[in-house]
Amino acid sequence: MLGNLFKGLFGSSNDRYVASINKIVAQIAAYEDQIKALSDEELQGQTAKFRRQLEEGKTLDDIMPEAFATVREASFRVLGMRHFDVQMVGGVVLHRGEIAEMRTGEGKTLVATLACYLNALEGKGVHVVTVNDYLARRDAEWMGQLYGWMGLTVGVIVPNMSEPGRREAYAADITYATNNELGFDYLRDNMKHERSQMVQRPFNFAIVDEVDSILIDEARTPLIISGPTEDKSDLYIAVDAVVKRITDDLYEADEKTKNVQLTEDGIEWAERELEKEGLLEGDNLYDIENTQVVHHLDQALKANVMFKRDTDYIVKDEKVVIIDEFTGRMMDGRRWSNGLHQAVEAKEGVKIEPENQTLASITFQNYFRMYPKLAGMTGTAATEAAEFWDIYKLNVVEIPTNLPVQRIDEDDEFYKNTLDKFKAIAGAIREKNEIGQPVLVGTVSIEKSELLSKFLDEEGVKHAVLNARFHESEAHIVAQAGRIGAVTIATNMAGRGTDIQLGGNLEFRMNDELSDMEEGPERDAAIERLKAEIEEEKQRVKDAGGLFVLGTERHESRRIDNQLRGRSGRQGDPGLSRFYLCLEDDLLRIFGPDTLFAKMMNSNLEDGEAIGSKWLSKAIETAQKKVEARNYEARKQVVEFDDVMNDQRKVIYDQRAEIMDSETVDDVMLDMREDTINAMVTEHCPPGSYPEQWDVAGLKEKVEEVLAVPAPIESWIEEDGIDQSEIEERLGKATEEKMQAKIERTDASIWRTVEKSVLLQRLDHHWKEHLATLDALRTVVFLRAHAQKQPINEYKREAFGLFENMLDQLREDVTRILATSDIQVPAPTVDELPDLPDFLTGHIDPLTGRNDAEGMSAGATGQMAGLGAMPQGAEGEGDNPYAGMNLNRNAPCPCGSGAKYKHCHGRAG
Structure with missing residues (x-):
């Protein structure tokens, strides 16, 4: 009661905030006559003037009134549209990194030009995020007329653009793109092996159009870049055929969560049917041998019972295409994870694409929180104001309409x-x-x-x-x-x-x-x-x-x-x-x-x-609030779990960037070798134990496998009586001598390239496997709630341990590859040198003695091309692993060296 009285007397907090911005609008208006008097050339020269002022120490806030007045006049001359005062209020709100809620038709596209122009003056780049490719192109072309006239560059990112085209678009002062393109480019950039291949610049400022659609509706599922795994089409089809015979009384469906569970009778029925089809090991559906079948059964049930054609998806060109439940648009290229998409494909009788393994992923929440300054605009945000503040620390400001509604x-x-x-x-x-x-x-x-x-x-x-x-x-x-x-x-x-x-x-x-x-x-x-x-x-x-x-x-x-x-x-x-x-x-x-x-x-x-009746409307609104709260909890949970991975993602991506920017990774390699030796000795010779309790044979075997150095550990212990630290010291010394000898036999530039390539490739490999493990952990961790444990706390604890274990495996893996590989530099005849950079004309055995580009991104493969593998044992001309392949002697050698076969492995023949 009192609250309504005060609101009536003094206005709401939003009204008071907008009134405070009106003072800035008055300052902008004060420049209008002065700006109008400028010629076109003088008005265009304002951009250079503002940039000089910023270099001299002024801030964006200092130049904002004059800059906004400049944009208003330029817009009128170029586009024939003059910003209303309420649009100026919206521009200030966007510049301050807040959400401007403006009614439909109030000109949000034009409002964005104010904050875009002002923030682009710093030269750090401004991203304007749209909900679809059509709007990105339209707005870039439409508003680009204004920016271009004022001396700013504009780029637009759309699907299927080339890498150079994307790099050029991101280098522009203002870049228009969809949220999906921005997120996927970020993930792809962090899978590349050279800084020059990356397309994005450091994050600066983003304005999100239809911010509620992008940061709320689409934030329930993360962006994922995947790679195919083994094909299981037959199993999906077989299980789908079984599920199509099920009756309604054998399962319970929960439409709120879109989950389906078999009843006890349903489990017995499923066991009999799966046994008939030869899909069941033993006679118990939930034996560990049947884990995969149970997973496929669950997904087939969900696909057939809960997912409706023309509501959740459509079939277009013999493919299942997801329908966005909020916008009704097709989500081309997006697939449900965990085998659900394959189950729907089996249900519809279309070609089943292989399941995918996650290579990189990020939620929209964590992607957009990386921008130092983030703003948004939409017609509807007030009902989700609490979520915008909790997740993004974005304040929602309701902008008055230009004319009464x-x-x-x-x-x-x-x-x-x-x-x-x-x-x-x-x-x-x-x-x-x-x-x-x-x-x-x-x-x-x-x-x-x-x-x-x-x-x-x-x-x-x-x-x-x-x-x-x-x-x-x-x-x-x-x-x-x-x-x-x-x-x-x-x-x-x-x-x-x-x-x-x-x-x-x-x-x-x-x-x-x-x-x-x-x-x-x-x-x-x-x-x-x-x-x-x-x-x-x-x-x-x-x-x-x-x-x-x-x-x-x-x-x-x-x-x-x-x-x-x-x-x-x-x-x-x-x-x-x-x-x-x-x-x-x-x-x-x-x-x-x-x-x-x-x-x-x-x-x-x-x-x-x-x-x-009002009673009915109230009941409906109560139901909506209930669903909104449930959806918010779902999105919040996505963020909580991704926050755990996000900390690890930052470590990995920062490490990758550091490796790419380094001319040499000698120090990193030395630390990895020392840590690997320390881990091996600690495992086989635990601290505080007696020498007779040590697993000397196991340590020696491990040293030979990983370091490939002679290590008479028994005699060191028997004759010299050394302890664990001295064993580590001697192993370290022997390893360093071997590595130095190997480096001296190799061109320094080749060795540096090999070290960086191996390190990045193995880092990506182990990160990919770690993501798969975390996906599996997240699937099962909710069961721990039955043991009165918080799933998120359990996930944090185990994810940290898994990350530490991944780093240990990475160190050992890289150390083993570089210690056991040998690089040979062939000497081709002068008149037939391959047309490649010098550092690509060597041989490398990075893993198993063969050329291994499996699991590497396009950037990695390009970098490793030509560093072909010399198979183990092929030290000289007398051992040719390709002798039985009947190869043309003038063809490129299959080892990938870049040299002709007759000048490489074919010399033996």
Whole structure:
């Protein structure tokens, strides 16, 4: 009560914060006359002036008012758009590293130019993150006109770009890209073996467009780069055939978590069926020998029972493509992990791609937290303000609209079943269509879109369906959704980022109708004609009531509902919104309170009759809050577990960068050898034990395997009576003498390259295996909750131990490879030297005596190319491992040296 009184008297904290920014807006306005008086050349010269001021010690905040005034004037001259004062407020919020919540149609794209220009002046790069490739290209081209005119460079990152193209785009002052491209480039960069191959610069400042979609909705699953493992297609198909015969009474399905569990009868049934198919070892499903079969059975159950075609995925070009549950868009290239995608492929009878092993992964939360300054903008963020602050330390600021909102938000209409609801929706759409009022319909799945489309066909209403099947045309369809009589069905707000303008969009109509006309008076006249038509049609739409937004059911998140509503009533336009609900909607069926169902089912609601009440709306909002809290916990858990891996990821990636930047890694190699020797001696000769308790034979065998040096340890102990530290010292000395002799026989540049290549390649190999182990650990660690232990604490403890163990294995592995390998430099005849750099004309035996590029990234393979393996025992000309292969003597040697076969291993023949 008192809180509302104070809020009424003094305004909310958000109102007071915006009022404080208005003082800066007044400072910006004070520069307007001065900036307007500048010629084009003088206005363009402001960029160089600001950069000089920054070099002289001024801060971005110092030059912000004048810089913003400069952008406002430049935008008017180049784009014909002048920033409103509320857009200036948004620009300040973005510059300060906060989230600007601005209603749809308030010009967020233009707002971003203020903070982008100001922060790009430092030359450290600014990233603008968009939700899809179309928006990245569109905004880079559209706003790039302004940046280019002001002397800044603009880059855009889209799929399938070349490495040089990406490097150039990242080197630009302002770079537009999707969150996926940025994240994958970061992971790929940290799999490369030379600094020059990396495409990204150090992180500086990012503005995330549709920040709620990217940092909330898409943050539930991490980005993963994977490599294929062995093919298990037959097992997936066989288990899928078994699951397709199961009956409903043999399993329990939890729609909230999308989990399926067999009942006791179901387990017995599965054992009998799997035994018939020859898939069961023994007669107990849960014997350790059947672990793999149980895993495949679980995934096949989930695929067949919980994952619905045209809702969770579609089949396109004989491939299973995931549908983003929030945007309704296809997620090309994304696959469910842990064998689930393969199970769905088996269910649909399409080609089963091999399972993948994680090579690198990161969550969006940890990726974006690496930016020293992060900002965002969206139409809906207030409902998730707590999560933005908890996870990203981002404050949400609600920016006032430029003109008062005229949209009318009507109460929800509630029906008994889906059929009644869709009949009512089709009838309402027909009524609006008859008076010319445009309608935008929001559905939650492709299935519901197509069902409603059939109802509209029966009503004779012409309409456009926008969902994942027609992803390519979504921007075009949405742009024209405000025309007279237009009816657009959109899945989960596909087409976000494209403004719905009443009367139609001039740019899209020009592309459709005037694309074949050449520049000139005739085209100019046609453009003027289109403008007049659009203006006239806009007035007719306004008279009809503006855009009518119709929701076919409530979404799990209130924010998604608000996004849908927000498409209507832009820039003071009239508008209308209404949601239609029924008892069979997923939200109410799964999460609604039982009392709600009981009261509704026992009421005297007739077929086709609708009711609406505040009590119903409150119950629905309660269900939404419940789901939002559950989803937040799921995302929070993803972050908690990834935070553990993130600490280890930073160590590995920092180590890789240090290795790549070093001319030589001699010191690292020496430390690794010392640590390896210390670990071997400690294992076989434990501290505090007597010499007669030592495993001398085991130590000697290990030394020969890893260090390949003669070590008469028995005589050292018997004759000299040395202790563990002296054993370590003698082994270290013998190893160093051997390594020095090997280095002296080899060109120094070759040896340095070999050391770095082996170190990076083995580091990547062990990190990949470590990630697989952590994935497995995370899968089972939740079972420890039954023992009253916190899964996250158990995960932290074991992950730390596994990381230490991985580093020990890495040290031993690298030491063994370099100690046991031998590098031979052939001397080819002068007239037939291979056309390669000198350091590539040697031989190396990095692992097993053969050329080994397995498991290496493209960068690693390129670096190791030509450092071919001299098979063990092939020390001279008399031993040719390729003698029986009938090779052409002028062909390149199969060892990978780069020399012709006759001048390499073929010399023996």
